[in-house]
Amino acid sequence: EVQLVESGGGLVQPGGSLRLSCAASGFTFSSSSMNWVRQAPGKGLEWVSYISSSTSTIHYADSVKGRFTISRDNAKNSLYLQMNSLRDDDTAVYYCARDDYYGPTPGWFDPWGQGTLVTVSS
């Protein structure tokens, strides 16, 4: 069964840092591009970042560029999101999602994990 499980969310103060992890199983992680997508409370879905299977291509949303870093460890079947200089508007459920398009840029996302909640508040 294809599965993605996020972890690492929690409460952090503005300006703080947090590292999210996503454990993948049931598919060849090393061949798959991956994404992070978030949903702020009461809001819609917002794409955050993309990393290709080989890490040769990385993209970020403008809202997180320079503050967030996506990475992966193919030996551990894991995806990461290092979040620095966190702001109140980064509060959201963060989902990891496999990119099922296999093109050079983000495509469609399938499957998704259940998400991990990040709350930025003093």
Add this chain to the structure above:
Amino acid sequence: DIQMTQSPSSLSASVGDRVTITCQASRGVRNYLNWYQHKPGKAPKLLIYDVSNLETGVPSRFSGSGFGTDFTFTISSLQPEDIATYYCQQYDNVPPTFGGGTKVEIK
């Protein structure tokens, strides 16, 4: 960035009704348009990719059409398990962007 505008933002329909959601792109996205279903507390689920291609296992009552800037998502016969929020998403340009969502409820 390409803005995706969905309408309506919410709707209420009876079981068995035909439900239609529209999605308009601020500029053409060719056929690079996907649809997702999101139930509260669950992982979003891909239903349709590239305008009209049904993901494996998705019931045939779901369908999509359109090209360029105007797209339509249809549930031919609404079922109780279809209660969710539905999102369109373009990937013709980076960043990929989502519509604001359409919340579907049972009347």
